[in-house]
Amino acid sequence: xxxxxxxxxxxxxxxxxxxxxxxxxxxxxxxxxxxxxxxxxxxxxxxxxxxxxxxxxxxxxxxxxxxxxxxxxxxxxxxxxxxxxxxxxxxxxxxxxxxxxxxxxxxxxxxxxxxxxxxxxxxxxxxxxxxxxxxxxxxxxxxxxxxxxxxxxxxxxxxxxxxxxxxxxxxxxxxxxxxxxxxxxxxxxxxxxxxxxxxxxxxxxxxxxxxxxxxxxxxxxxxxxxxxxxxxxxxxxxxxxxxxxxxxxxxxxxxxxxxxxxxxxxxxxxxxxxxxxxxxxxxxxxxxxxxxxxxxxxxxxxxxxxxxxxxxxxxxxxxxxxxxxxxxxxxxxxxxxxxxxxxxxxxxxxxxxxxxxxxxxxxxxxxxxxxxxxxxxxxxxxxxxxxxxxxxxxxxxxxxxxxxxxxxxxxxxxxxxxxxxxxxxxxxxxxxxxxxxxxxxxxxxxxxxxxxxxxxxxxxxxxxxxxxxxxxxxxxxxxxxxxxxxxxxxxxxxxxxxxxxxxxxxxxxxxxxxxxxxxxxxxxxxxxxxxxxxxxxxxxxxxxxxxxx
Amino acid sequence: xxxxxxxxxxxxxxxxxxxxxxxxxxxxxxxxxxxxxxxxxxxxxxxxxxxxxxxxxxxxxxxxxxxxxxxxxxxxxxxxxxxxxxxxxxxxxxxxxxxxxxxxxxxxxxxxxxxxxxxxxxxxxxxxxxxxxxxxxxxxxxxxxxxxxxxxxxxxxxxxxxxxxxxxxxxxxxxxxxxxxxxxxxxxxxxxxxxxxxxxxxxxxxxxxxxxxxxxxxxxxxxxxxxxxxxxxxxxxxxxxxxxxxxxxxxxxxxxxxxxxxxxxxxxxxxxxxxxxxxxxxxxxxxxxxxxxxxxxxxxxxxxxxx
Numbered sequence: 001x002x003x004x005x006x007x008x009x010x011x012x013x014x015x016x017x018x019x020x021x022x023x024x025x026x027x028x029x030x031x032x033x034x035x036x037x038x039x040x041x042x043x044x045x046x047x048x049x050x051x052x053x054x055x056x057x058x059x060x061x062x063x064x065x066x067x068x069x070x071x072x073x074x075x076x077x078x079x080x081x082x083x084x085x086x087x088x089x090x091x092x093x094x095x096x097x098x099x100x101x102x103x104x105x106x107x108x109x110x111x112x113x114x115x116x117x118x119x120x121x122x123x124x125x126x127x128x129x130x131x132x133x134x135x136x137x138x139x140x141x142x143x144x145x146x147x148x149x150x151x152x153x154x155x156x157x158x159x160x161x162x163x164x165x166x167x168x169x170x171x172x173x174x175x176x177x178x179x180x181x182x183x184x185x186x187x188x189x190x191x192x193x194x195x196x197x198x199x200x201x202x203x204x205x206x207x208x209x210x211x212x213x214x215x216x217x218x219x220x221x222x223x224x225x226x227x228x229x230x231x232x233x234x235x236x237x238x239x240x241x242x243x244x245x246x247x248x249x250x251x252x253x254x255x256x257x258x259x260x261x262x263x264x265x266x267x268x269x270x271x272x273x274x275x276x277x278x279x280x281x282x283x284x285x286x287x288x289x290x291x292x293x294x295x296x297x298x299x300x301x302x303x304x305x306x307x308x309x310x311x312x313x314x315x316x317x318x319x320x321x322x323x324x325x326x327x328x329x330x331x332x333x334x335x336x337x338x339x340x341x342x343x344x345x346x347x348x349x350x351x352x353x354x355x356x357x358x359x360x361x362x363x364x365x366x367x368x369x370x371x372x373x374x375x376x377x378x379x380x381x382x383x384x385x386x387x388x389x390x391x392x393x394x395x396x397x398x399x400x401x402x403x404x405x406x407x408x409x410x411x412x413x414x415x416x417x418x419x420x421x422x423x424x425x426x427x428x429x430x431x432x433x434x435x436x437x438x439x440x441x442x443x444x445x446x447x448x449x450x451x452x453x454x455x456x457x458x459x460x461x462x463x464x465x466x467x468x469x470x471x472x473x474x475x476x477x478x479x480x481x482x483x484x485x486x487x488x489x490x491x492x493x494x495x496x497x498x499x500x501x502x503x504x505x506x507x508x509x510x511x512x513x514x515x516x517x518x519x520x521x522x523x524x525x526x527x528x529x530x531x532x533x534x535x536x537x538x539x540x541x542x543x544x545x546x547x548x549x
Numbered sequence: 550x551x552x553x554x555x556x557x558x559x560x561x562x563x564x565x566x567x568x569x570x571x572x573x574x575x576x577x578x579x580x581x582x583x584x585x586x587x588x589x590x591x592x593x594x595x596x597x598x599x600x601x602x603x604x605x606x607x608x609x610x611x612x613x614x615x616x617x618x619x620x621x622x623x624x625x626x627x628x629x630x631x632x633x634x635x636x637x638x639x640x641x642x643x644x645x646x647x648x649x650x651x652x653x654x655x656x657x658x659x660x661x662x663x664x665x666x667x668x669x670x671x672x673x674x675x676x677x678x679x680x681x682x683x684x685x686x687x688x689x690x691x692x693x694x695x696x697x698x699x700x701x702x703x704x705x706x707x708x709x710x711x712x713x714x715x716x717x718x719x720x721x722x723x724x725x726x727x728x729x730x731x732x733x734x735x736x737x738x739x740x741x742x743x744x745x746x747x748x749x750x751x752x753x754x755x756x757x758x759x760x761x762x763x764x765x766x767x768x769x770x771x772x773x774x775x776x777x778x779x780x781x782x783x784x785x786x787x788x789x790x791x792x793x794x795x796x797x798x799x800x801x802x803x804x805x806x807x808x809x810x811x812x813x814x815x816x817x818x819x820x821x822x823x824x825x826x827x828x829x830x831x832x833x834x835x836x837x838x839x840x841x842x843x844x845x846x847x848x849x850x851x852x853x854x855x856x
Contacts, residue, residue, distance in 0.1 A: 049631075051630060051631055051632065052631065052632050052633050054632070054633065057632055059587065059589075132594060132598055133598055133602075134598070135595050135598035135599040135602060136595065137587070137589070137591055137592075137595055139592075139595065140592065152594065153594050154594065209602055209632055210602075210627055210632040210633045210634075211633065212633060213633075214633055215633075231642070231805065232631075232634070232639060232642045232643065232805060233643065233805035233806075233809070234715075234716060234805035235717075258715070258803065259803075260714060260803045261800060261803075261809075262800045262801065262803070264698065264801075265713070265714050265800070265801060265802070265803050266714075266803075268698075268701055268705065268706065268713040268714065269713050269714045269715075269803070271706060271713075272705055272706065272709070272712065272713050274712060274713065274714065274715065424816070425582075425816060426580070426581060426582025426583070426586055426816070426817075426818055427580075427581045427582055429582055429586045429587070429588065430581040430582045430586065431581075433586070433590075442588075443588070462590075463590030463591075463592060464589060464590045
């Protein structure tokens with residue numbers, strides 16, 4: 001062996017020695033998840049960096065997950081069935097007409113700086129979110145309050161004319177413009193959360209947008225946790241608020257939210273014990289978890305519908321027979337098998353689980369009927385050839401997969417050639433709003449558990465009604481439901497409206513969403529619910545073998 | 550040299566920045582969709598207020614001049630996506646992370662690439678040369694989004710030595726740095742080998758050999774200096790790219806760097822963020838290119854007299 005070879009052998013031996021020596025030091029003795037159970041710290045992969053932590057500005061789900069820890073409204077949602085239970089308000093009364101509500105605030109509710117949470121704080125907060133200059137996208141959530149919509153649109157400038165009255169420091173009266181049976185459920189949404197008035201005013205006017213009041217050094221909160229650290233794109237940490245009125249019940253000492261956008265990355269982080277809970281699960285891994293670790297995989301029902309919207313303003317979808325033919329030839333069972341997330345085939349637009357109403361089964365898979373409808377519309381054998389149409393969707397693997405599947409179904413069962421067009425998100429939104437499509441993919445997730453949240457979408461001229469569809473009978477039934485207090489009257493009106501919608505079919509409902517994610521068995525009190533709403537004061541961590549709280 | 554630097558800094562750099570500022574400003578406004586369009590309809594009165602708040606209700610030339618004046622004063626404006634944050638703050642928070650990652654990656658790239666290229670050239674035609682070239686070709690061909698998860702699979706999931714994501718502990722730095730560095734190492738190895746082979750047939754190398762110098766001394770003392778010229782010109786834009794972050798690496802490893810802003814700002818139509826990241830990248834590119842020119846002049850006396 002010459003010098004050069006000796007030299008090479010020596011280097012290789014050294015490399016192996018270094019690797020061998022470093023192994024015991026590198027191998028992790030325990031995972032972060034195991035360590036954090038002892039420290040009572042919950043580690044959550046929270047999808048994306050939050051836009052803001054201002055409850056009156058934000059619109060996204062990741063933001064809501066953090067706000068849930070920091071703020072509390074008049075009522076909170078009970079974690080299993082989402083029933084409204086006392087939050088900052090210890091009790092309330094409502095007049096028989098359902099229009100006037102009186103809330104009694106608990107006297108021991110404190111802001112994180114020690115100030116008492118007062119009725120005035122709620123009035124200030126609701127005035128803030130309704131202020132036109134703030135430009136809050138969720139201001140409409142408060143439009144059930146008398147005068148709120150007019151104030152938000154600038155038609156009313158005096159907030160004292162809006163139906164929010166402070167009786168005294170701990171009593172708040174709210175006057176609604178119409179009976180709203182789901183009013184209490186609305187109150188646990190972040191748009192109704194109070195903000196600390198003097199903190200807001202310290203950094204600008206009541207309607208100033210984008211001030212630094214939400215920074216950890218400035219923010220004052222009234223929830224079970226306070227903000228300790230906010231490092232952009234890295235980590236948000238909240239710690240237990242000792243001044244919270246129910247702090248004895250709060251089992252967690254700390255929650256860390258990590259903005260991990262990539263589903264594969266968060267799944268790997270979960271697998272190596274870096275997080276307790278993920279925001280999702282890659283579709284390619286669902287079967288593996290089902291087979292090997294069903295205890296770690298959660299598939300919860302979710303209040304949302306995936307559907308295709310048809311542009312009824314132009315042919316061929318201006319013809320209801322064509323719309324019916326297309327809707328009947330979608331094999332929804334095959335589609336949900338394809339995407340593997342435990343979704344349910346849609347039989348109507350409103351998903352199951354809304355309060356006091358379950359939609360009838362109004363649409364199915366019937367290729368014979370579909371062909372008959374298409375022929376009745378004058379297309380097919382002996383009729384006109386079907387014109388070329390496009391299916392528009394935003395660029396995404398899942399949407400593409402589904403679009404390919406329905407394209408094949410329409411080709412196979414109807415002989416209709418459909419071209420797939422995928423566009424970047426903002427381009428797609430522009431096309432959709434401008435009506436520049438024949439068929440477009442859409443999804444709708446409910447903010448609260450009421451059928452109104454789904455069905456008022458299709459009112460004539462509604463902001464989200466991109467189909468251009470209009471039906472006076474439908475509009476009047478939704479108006480009846482909006483003004484009914486009795487559950488039966490409302491349900492009847494919704495049932496009638498949904499039947500009109502599903503007869504006319506400006507949309508093709510495909511499936512009801514599920515929420516698929518991974519969760520470590522040490523997390524207790526994390527119950528499945530339709531809104532993916534988890535109040536952290538009910539959540540705890542327990543090592544294997546420990547009892548549930 | 551001083552006159553060359555003064556011209557670069559005082560005339561060429563501001564002019565380049567102005568041209569790129571103008572082109573970017575108007576191109577992004579041509580893209581369909583706006584910063585406030587979302588799946589749920591934004592009511593007209595809200596949209597009006599948002600446009601007014603960010604000055605988007607003014608005519609485009611007015612917006613251009615206003616923003617240009619603001620940038621000249623050092624204010625890149627508020628982010629449209631993150632309402633409570635200034636673009637400058639977001640860049641200032643993310644850049645140190647990208648810089649750190651970039652420096653590690655650059656170190657790995659140079660530490661592997663240059664010696665590998667040099668030794669391959671000195672043993673041209675042997676199995677070692679073929680091995681280095683094959684591995685470097687693999688490094689170039691395997692994209693980071695394949696290499697990253699592969700390294701995670703081996704070192705995090707199978708061996709359990711390293712964490713899969715995050716930017717908290719020193720161990721978090723290893724996999725992203727290696728993934729990013731290896732690709733550049735492959736380029737540098739091939740460049741170094743090629744240029745070294747050219748240098749090794751020069752007459753001054755033959756003279757050195759004739760004088761009886763050891764091969765190592767010839768390689769490191771005489772050949773390396775000449776062989777580094779193409780590597781240095783490659784390193785200018787490469788280093789600028791490395792220190793300003795990589796969207797792919799940051800996404801795979803959940804690194805809170807600047808790279809993801811380049812992509813997400815465009816997707817979100819976050820006009821000020823797009824402008825901020827583009828201008829920042831241009832400044833870095835111009836500075837690194839200038840450093841390359843200075844470095845080349847230092848290595849090659851002929852260039853010094855020319856500049």
